[in-house]
Amino acid sequence: MEPGGLLDREPVIAAVGPESFAAAMAEQGARVTRVGWEPPPLDAHLERLWRDDVDAANRVAIERLLAAHPVLVDVRPAIEVVPGMRRGLVLHAGPPIEWPRMSGPLRGAVIGALLYEGMASTAEEAARLAGSGRIDFEPCHQHAAVGPMAGVTTASMPVFVVENRTDGNHAYSTLNEGLGKVLRYGAFASEVIERLRWFRDVLGLALGAAVRETGGVDARALIGQAVQMGDECHNRNRAASALVIKALAPALAGQDLPAAERHRILAFAGGNEHFFLNLGMAACKAACDAAHGVPRSSLVTAMARNGTDFGIRVSGLGERWFTAAAGSPVGLYFTGFGAEHANPDIGDSAITETAGIGGFAMAGAPAIVQFVGGTPADALRYTELMYEITLAESPAYRIPALGFRGTPTGIDARLVMQTGILPQINTGIAHRDPGVGQIGAGLVKPPRACFDAALHALASELPDD
């Protein structure tokens, strides 16, 4: 067969942008189709950020993000390892927030944590204490920690200790509780508190001993494998969870514990498809923190939500948060629930997207669409789109469906504003009332205003060209 070649036919021109281009071609007799797309309105502050020193700063920051080598090295009580942790301090997901503005699930989790720590004996008492000014609330992110959903972390909770072997920094996250009634969705019933106490008294100690005996678990290698096994390590952690259990099972099985506890530990871990989630988040936090603090860099190093506000942090902008009202996820709800029951977006788990997995790796996790809505083709598109706003492709996390291309990694806030493409975040959906728990899962985007505010701050601090 001899198909008609491109040059055998009269050309048809699609003109995008200034009318003068289209008019000039039309004058020469060409058939011109005018396409109604225009670049986003230019902003003097944004314009000012496209310069060599910002590019150079971003090269330093992205290199640190890509070079990070997070390894699980221990499990310890938070008070022993999390910087600044103290009794009376409650860490939470997202940007800073005080009790009066907290949403239902975060309040529920705070109440549960105070009950668990023995600082109150009833929910009412805990709520009064929380609002009394005698409890300090600070973001996990400011303590090298991250937590899914409410993210509440207190002194005696065991935490994964992840070391970035490249730069030596550490990051921390609590143990995942599984589904159903759990603290991170704001539940504080006695079964929730009992489970947390078993974490403290048995599971955390056993995991810590197993990790130390094993000599550490290479979280980067494990995520790399899981991304080739259909996980995006945010809403889907099936492979990563099985792999970390496989790695720790020998040491756990060999411990000097009653047979029933050995059994319970592995049954609990094996029964939780998200056992890996918090560990993966700590690995991502360790990588993002390594990239934080590069002057003039526009690399996004945190995206986090407290259930009321969405906040981002940017490498070159120190400890500041840039916040706006948290949006609502769009997704699939469990039977009996709908958007009217949903709390606004909550949790530190968007650290996965910040580090190049989660929603950014959906092309490798097509089965996830059965959980958050959409088709496998959508999953491919989400990842393809994220290459537009990222600075690099991960050498460690590669997607078979894209010919082993690395995941889009390292959000440049400038590219977000210039393209108008917002980061794609996978997330769970919490009921807006405390104590109910998860009611669905879906997709959500950050407010554009966070990026706009951050870029204005960055631009205003740049020296003159």
Next chain:
Amino acid sequence: MEPGGLLDREPVIAAVGPESFAAAMAEQGARVTRVGWEPPPLDAHLERLWRDDVDAANRVAIERLLAAHPVLVDVRPAIEVVPGMRRGLVLHAGPPIEWPRMSGPLRGAVIGALLYEGMASTAEEAARLAGSGRIDFEPCHQHAAVGPMAGVTTASMPVFVVENRTDGNHAYSTLNEGLGKVLRYGAFASEVIERLRWFRDVLGLALGAAVRETGGVDARALIGQAVQMGDECHNRNRAASALVIKALAPALAGQDLPAAERHRILAFAGGNEHFFLNLGMAACKAACDAAHGVPRSSLVTAMARNGTDFGIRVSGLGERWFTAAAGSPVGLYFTGFGAEHANPDIGDSAITETAGIGGFAMAGAPAIVQFVGGTPADALRYTELMYEITLAESPAYRIPALGFRGTPTGIDARLVMQTGILPQINTGIAHRDPGVGQIGAGLVKPPRACFDAALHALASELPDD
């Protein structure tokens, strides 16, 4: 843009087949391109097999294959469960073969098995016994069993017991030994024999107790998950192995064994990426046996190799094997080895392809191409091609990369001969000398002559139309 429509241009005709078609169109002034493809030569026997009673028989057989529900229900010594197992009987992979015609790796495995069973005390003594006529050799497949590579199975070896919950039949396979010096590749050094004795004295008993306590492991569901996690469950079993370890770890950890043995059991299982392979093969065997024995059916129910011959069995042809010389795999060799060292194709593991996974599910396992050669696009093509020779798509095993399409399942020997497309088999490559072990992995196809002979036999037994 307005692309030139198909009808706006002069048609160009590609003519395939009889010249009279092309000539007739050319006479009318059309531009005709003649394509040099012809259908395979027609065969009176093959023609005779395209009839309603064969179609109806195939519908019965494929329905049984698809409906099979294999569940791991126990691990027991072969002598207790494998039909017809006795001391002095050596089961082997592939079609029947006697000692004089056996290849190096099969001879090595037989020697190892006789040493392990205490029937000889040196390799020389074992070889003499094997050739003495006092040992019986029979195919695993004739005892509801399957074994990878040499497939040698003897009385005291523990075997996975898989029950097809739909039809009640059972299938069996030994435990996978891992890589390196192992019996299935023909090694018989003392470390090989010691490992087999630990299987018999510790691992088999522990796995059996764990499986019974767990109430069984749903192999169909597990394979279904693994196929969505990048395994094709033949050359890649990473996800399936981790999932079965996760399922059994609680019961294994809780057993009343010394701490060091509990540790060793889970370390051995976790250190073997192919821990699941033999279990998966038994699951496939249970499904294929259920489809075997339907009069007039041309469904292939076994493809197996003994290292010398390749053999197939067909549902409507009873216990007969149709054999031809085994080919050589094409693939990637470990450093220092090449095709000149390779034994001809060996093992029962092509039961996976017979049941619709393995090479037939490569589209879901693009990472496998790093191991057997090729590109992820090749992996997609292999699976696409297998739809041409199969009767159905699996409802249980679905491939995300194909929009969750079921794997091509149930080879119709008629379609193989009519299309000229041979089944695609993934395989390990054994050294041709006993005792060396695996030297690579690759792809292989069955000899066309097996299918030709089977169809001639089937055609000759059909009543007149």
